[in-house]
Amino acid sequence: MDLTLKVWRQKNNKAKGKFVEYKIKNISKDSSFLEMMDILNEQLIEEGVEPVAFDHDCREGICGMCSLYINGRPHGPDEAVTVCQLHMRKFNDGDTIVIEPWRAKAFPLIKDLMVDRSAFDTIIQAGGYVSVNTGGVPDANSIPIERDKAELSMDAAACIGCGACVAACKNASAMLFVSAKVSQLNLLPQGKAEAKLRVEAMVKEMDDLGFGNCTNTGACEAECPKEISLTNIARLNRNFYAAKLS
Amino acid sequence: MATLNSKIPDGPIAEKWTNYKAHQKLVNPANKRKLDIIVVGTGLAGASLAASLGELGFKVKVFCYQDSPRRAHSIAAQGGINAAKNYQNDGDTVYRLFYDTVKGGDYRAREANVYRLAEVSNNIIDQCVAQGVPFAREYGGLLANRSFGGALVSRTFYARGQTGQQLLLGAYSALSRQIKKGNVELFTRSEMQDLVLIDGKARGIITRNLITGKLERHFGHTVALATGGYGNVFFLSTNAMGSNGSAAWQAYKKGAFFANPAFVQIHPTCIPVHGDYQSKLTLMSESLRNDGRIWVPKNIEDAEKIRKGEIQPKDIAEEDRDYYLERRYPAFGNLVPRDVASRAAKERCDAGYGVGTGKAVFLDFEDAIKRLGRDAIEARYGNLFQMYEKINDTNPYETPMMIYPAIHYTMGGTWVDYELMSTIPGLFVLGEANFSDHGANRLGASALMQGLADGYFVAPYTIQNYLADEILVPRMSTDLPEFDEAEKAVQDRLNKLISINGKYSVDHFHKKLGHIMWDHVGMARTKEGLEEGIQMIRELKKEFWKELKVPGSLDELNNELEKAGRVADFLEIGELMAMDALNRNESCGGHFREEYKTEEGEALRDDKNYTYVSAWEYKGPDQEPVLHKEPLTFEAIKVQQRNYKK
Numbered sequence: 011m012d013l014t015l016k017v018w019r020q021k022n023n024k025a026k027g028k029f030v031e032y033k034i035k036n037i038s039k040d041s042s043f044l045e046m047m048d049i050l051n052e053q054l055i056e057e058g059v060e061p062v063a064f065d066h067d068c069r070e071g072i073c074g075m076c077s078l079y080i081n082g083r084p085h086g087p088d089e090a091v092t093v094c095q096l097h098m099r100k101f102n103d104g105d106t107i108v109i110e111p112w113r114a115k116a117f118p119l120i121k122d123l124m125v126d127r128s129a130f131d132t133i134i135q136a137g138g139y140v141s142v143n144t145g146g147v148p149d150a151n152s153i154p155i156e157r158d159k160a161e162l163s164m165d166a167a168a169c170i171g172c173g174a175c176v177a178a179c180k181n182a183s184a185m186l187f188v189s190a191k192v193s194q195l196n197l198l199p200q201g202k203a204e205a206k207l208r209v210e211a212m213v214k215e216m217d218d219l220g221f222g223n224c225t226n227t228g229a230c231e232a233e234c235p236k237e238i239s240l241t242n243i244a245r246l247n248r249n250f251y252a253a254k255l256s
Numbered sequence: 257m258a259t260l261n262s263k264i265p266d267g268p269i270a271e272k273w274t275n276y277k278a279h280q281k282l283v284n285p286a287n288k289r290k291l292d293i294i295v296v297g298t299g300l301a302g303a304s305l306a307a308s309l310g311e312l313g314f315k316v317k318v319f320c321y322q323d324s325p326r327r328a329h330s331i332a333a334q335g336g337i338n339a340a341k342n343y344q345n346d347g348d349t350v351y352r353l354f355y356d357t358v359k360g361g362d363y364r365a366r367e368a369n370v371y372r373l374a375e376v377s378n379n380i381i382d383q384c385v386a387q388g389v390p391f392a393r394e395y396g397g398l399l400a401n402r403s404f405g406g407a408l409v410s411r412t413f414y415a416r417g418q419t420g421q422q423l424l425l426g427a428y429s430a431l432s433r434q435i436k437k438g439n440v441e442l443f444t445r446s447e448m449q450d451l452v453l454i455d456g457k458a459r460g461i462i463t464r465n466l467i468t469g470k471l472e473r474h475f476g477h478t479v480a481l482a483t484g485g486y487g488n489v490f491f492l493s494t495n496a497m498g499s500n501g502s503a504a505w506q507a508y509k510k511g512a513f514f515a516n517p518a519f520v521q522i523h524p525t526c527i528p529v530h531g532d533y534q535s536k537l538t539l540m541s542e543s544l545r546n547d548g549r550i551w552v553p554k555n556i557e558d559a560e561k562i563r564k565g566e567i568q569p570k571d572i573a574e575e576d577r578d579y580y581l582e583r584r585y586p587a588f589g590n591l592v593p594r595d596v597a598s599r600a601a602k603e604r605c606d607a608g609y610g611v612g613t614g615k616a617v618f619l620d621f622e623d624a625i626k627r628l629g630r631d632a633i634e635a636r637y638g639n640l641f642q643m644y645e646k647i648n649d650t651n652p653y654e655t656p657m658m659i660y661p662a663i664h665y666t667m668g669g670t671w672v673d674y675e676l677m678s679t680i681p682g683l684f685v686l687g688e689a690n691f692s693d694h695g696a697n698r699l700g701a702s703a704l705m706q707g708l709a710d711g712y713f714v715a716p717y718t719i720q721n722y723l724a725d726e727i728l729v730p731r732m733s734t735d736l737p738e739f740d741e742a743e744k745a746v747q748d749r750l751n752k753l754i755s756i757n758g759k760y761s762v763d764h765f766h767k768k769l770g771h772i773m774w775d776h777v778g779m780a781r782t783k784e785g786l787e788e789g790i791q792m793i794r795e796l797k798k799e800f801w802k803e804l805k806v807p808g809s810l811d812e813l814n815n816e817l818e819k820a821g822r823v824a825d826f827l828e829i830g831e832l833m834a835m836d837a838l839n840r841n842e843s844c845g846g847h848f849r850e851e852y853k854t855e856e857g858e859a860l861r862d863d864k865n866y867t868y869v870s871a872w873e874y875k876g877p878d879q880e881p882v883l884h885k886e887p888l889t890f891e892a893i894k895v896q897q898r899n900y901k902k
């Protein structure tokens with residue numbers, strides 16, 4: 011199929027950005043969106059134009075690196091997938107596709123479609139762990155965990171840290187991401203000892219980094235490629251107020 | 257000149273590691289703060305090492321090329337991690353895990369290392385559970401297991417189809433805690449460009465800041481590389497797009513021997529290639545072979561009709577299907593090791609029985625769904641089925657998956673001794689980047705085990721043993737001439753790459769290299785093919801340095817430049833792989849030479865002449881590398897022909 015692409019181009023953080031239009035031909039329906047971007051870049055290199063910078067690595071929907079905002083939706087039009095798993099069969103011949111980076115104050119732009127998401131690492135550093143050192147831990151089966159709890163914890167742990175939730179949110183809130191990590195750990199007996207400290211420290215860090223407030227619009231859940239549920243936010247809130255009260 | 261001393265401790269195999277730890281040197285807490293350690297890589301091996309060293313009180317700097325340590329390629333591992341817990345009471349022991357791993361590796365691994373790996377495997381599971389890794393559990397609340405290829409017991413722990421992700425997030429959380437405490441300093445979007453030696457010891461690295469393009473210097477009393485494998489030599493592989501062999505290759509050029517480069521693993525269950533625009537291959541976890549049955553049509557006419565789309569798989573009657581793994585290997589059936597399964601698939605497709613494009617076989621869940629119900633299959637493999645459907649647009653609950661082998665893992669890597677130290681003093685190499693534990697073929701679910709074993713439980717000890725003799729060495733300035741020189745060499749090379757200004761993009765060369773490697777240094781190798789391959793790679797390398805085109809400049813974010821550096825190294829790694837394959841006149845594990853096979857077509861080892869590790873020494877540009885041999889001796893295991901038939 012033949013397509014028109016409107017791509018956000020911006021040389022660096024300081025430069026002014028703008029949309030640039032490119033035509034691209036003969037794209038197979040079976041190719042992935044990023045393969046289409048590869049073809050575009052090959053074409054640009056041939057024409058002597060600098061290729062479009064975008065983040066990607068695993069191309070399997072698990073590393074969380076890919077991050078394109080396509081036709082107004084983080085990760086594009088397919089449900090529950092990352093851009094790297096989005097296939098061109100979701101588009102039609104002759105379509106115009108608008109491609110932008112994640113836009114959020116806490117994710118400053120680096121170049122073209124790449125942004126800096128290190129704020130997510132900083133939030134995890136504030137408390138997204140169980141404080142155990144290597145060695146000297148009990149036998150794994152000495153802590154039985156109800157299967158349902160373990161499954162709920164795993165549901166939350168599936169977050170890939172892509173930041174689509176932030177990009178989707180009109181307040182650029184990181185609540186879904188933070189709540190996923192808090193839930194994963196606070197649901198498990200191993201995480202209980204630090205549950206209060208964790209939720210307070212992570213929420214504070216999130217606020218300090220300039221992420222917005224959560225006003226429960228649910229846009230994050232709708233766009234999350236890993237279907238992280240809003241119930242995690244409810245759980246975080248319960249944990250948070252319990253911590254404040256005690 | 258460096259020589260090979262594997263430094264295997266004395267004593268019976270089961271006591272070697274305990275003995276080592278009992279007698280090794282330690283560093284006192286006050287001195288630890290004065291010692292700097294560089295860790296390159298934040299995958300399972302690097303993250304677990306950096307976290308553990310930080311906890312011990314060393315000053316650690318850790319590097320990765322992605323924007324976050326959590327995105328290292330380990331994140332993509334699906335199926336699981338082995339440990340000899342014997343929670344299933346099915347007869348597993350440390351010895352059995354050790355035995356399976358040595359046998360699976362076709363007797364080309366170092367026995368003492370493998371035993372230690374099996375020994376610490378249980379600690380890994382304990383550690384991960386303590387960190388909050390949500391492994392799968394039974395209704396009683398205890399941990400669940402599944403089976404993987406090459407084993408008769410169920411010893412694989414898993415977290416749905418995302419085991420690597422969960423283990424890495426565990427290590428990343430431990431690392432994050434140390435970063436917060438100030439014991440570890442994190443450098444993301446930083447790519448190592450060279451290793452710095454001072455008086456023959458590894459003392460630092462040069463990195464490129466991928467955002468600004470600036471070259472940076474870092475000192476360490478010791479350097480540890482955990483930079484993953486070089487499977488992307490083949491262009492198409494299951495590795496992440498950025499996975500590369502460059503750090504190990506820089507070390508090679510500075511004197512670290514490179515071991516068994518020819519040993520690469522071809523994974524039997526990947527989604528087949530579908531077009532030349534394709535950028536990578538997607539793995540379908542080996543765990544699928546627990547319940548899926550692999551087959552092709554028995555009659556060549558049926559295969560042809562399937563390829564033309566005239567009939568569907570369901571139109572082929574049960575008796576007209578050839579479950580060739582079950583037929584050839586009754587004891588292990590669909591769970592034979594990867595190399596065996598991959599070759600069997602190639603054999604059927606080459607003979608004309610392939611489906612899809614002709615380079616594919618079926619992986620069928622019909623029986624499992626009948627037996628266990630769709631819900632049970634969905635619970636086990638739901639996310640894999642979903643991934644398959646997204647890519648292929650067909651529903652594997654209804655029609656069998658199509659799979660084909662693809663490059664997946666590199667057993668070869670930097671040569672290391674028992675302490676995981678390379679032939680450069682003070683340079684340690686961990687995880688997939690080293691060669692040590694998997695011989696000529698790696699068993700499923702044992703790379704995650706090795707990465708974490710190296711990082712949590714082995715290197716934190718052995719690095720200390722090394723550093724105990726370095727406590728009097730003060731932090732060195734990065735203005736030393738050795739740093740100047742290394743940085744200048746890097747700068748020169750980057751200048752050269754960007755100024756060639758030829759006609760073709762990096763991918764153009766990378767794809768060409770991939771084709772040469774797959775055709776000549778792939779699943780079935782011959783003397784002539786390898787010789788021809790070497791010539792072709794040399795030609796391509798010349799063309800690369802004449803005709804490459806890298807747009808943009810050096811002092812900015814430049815993805816093409818990053819790729820160019822990696823492909824420049826792949827061109828050289830590929831050549832060494834072919835040379836190693838040519839030298840090894842036998843078939844073992846993933847290395848299959850057409851000339852050396854049994855009458856039934858199975859790999860035929862030559863134990864008399866090739867029971868050694870080949871360790872290659874760099875001698876300078878355009879010089880032939882020199883081969884050193886580390887003989888392998890097996891005391892705790894009887895070397896046998898691998899047999900998965902009975």
Ligand SMILES: Cc1cc2nc3c(=O)[nH]c(=O)nc-3n(C[C@H](O)[C@H](O)[C@H](O)COP(=O)(O)OP(=O)(O)OC[C@H]3O[C@@H](n4cnc5c(N)ncnc54)[C@H](O)[C@@H]3O)c2cc1C
Nearest residue numbers: 297298299300301321330335336448484687688701703704
């Ligand atoms: C799709 C897939 C599924 C798999 N499934 C399983 C499984 O189920 N079980 C199993 O046991 N194994 C599995 N494996 C294998 C296993 O995942 C890997 O072998 C293992 O994770 C490698 O870990 P590592 O820490 O050695 O390296 P990696 O995880 O590859 O990490 C490499 C690190 O080095 C950094 N790096 C690389 N080069 C540079 C440089 N020049 N400068 C700076 N940093 C650099 C990267 O940024 C990264 O942080 C799978 C592999 C794949 C591809």
Ligand code: SF4
Nearest residue numbers: 169170172173175234
């Ligand atoms: S919660 Fe979902 S959208 Fe947000 S970072 Fe995690 S995976 Fe991405």
Ligand code: FES
Nearest residue numbers: 067069074076094
């Ligand atoms: S590239 Fe890894 S999730 Fe898309």
